[in-house]
Amino acid sequence: MEFKTDALVLRSADYGENDKIVTLLTAEKGKLAAAVKGVKKPTAKLNFAAQPFCFAEYVLAEKGARRTVTGASLHDGFFALREDIAAFYAATCVTQACDLILYEGMAGGELLVCAVQALGALSDGKGAGALVLFLLKALCLAGYPVRAGACPVCGATPSGRMKFDMEAGVFTCSDHSEGVPASESTYRAVRAAYAGEEGTDDGNLRALRLLGAYFSLKTDATLKALEGYLRLLHPLH
């Protein structure tokens, strides 16, 4: 059986002498693995379809549990990501996050749209703010939304030193939850991302640290590329 689906390459690994196995985030069937045959030869027609960040319409042949890519037509390869090391790390955070939160059978359509938007923004030179927004959306789709509104205990807008409640995913006044300490700049960066605005560099950096910790706690998995990205943003720490 053969089917077509829009898909993004989350990972690509060598397989055998000449083949690769790609992990795809597909619109219709969530995450799945497929072989791309003969792509170690530099002239192979489907080379592009086995590259990380490739977003294309894939034609997949399914035989039992095995899938093979038999065709692909490129939507966007996000090639600018290969020329900027920070953007590359940020983009790798996007694909790693998708890979880690998608469980077998989970629908992938909305996450695919968010990931493609984020890779587009990172290719266009948008920095940490684009990654903050993507992680917020991805966490929400995974069932772990982050709320940065009024304190749920007293209804006031938190300011100054505050807390982030890791259980509930919500910012509170400093004495209204047992959360981890959070700064106002973190809170403001999260609000800015939701509002489609750019947070400050410091706020985005802090927000990424917090979202990375929250992601690890909720998914029991580490976004390894995020550590590398944060080191690039802030080499002294």
Ligand SMILES: [Zn+2]
């Ligand atoms: Zn409060």
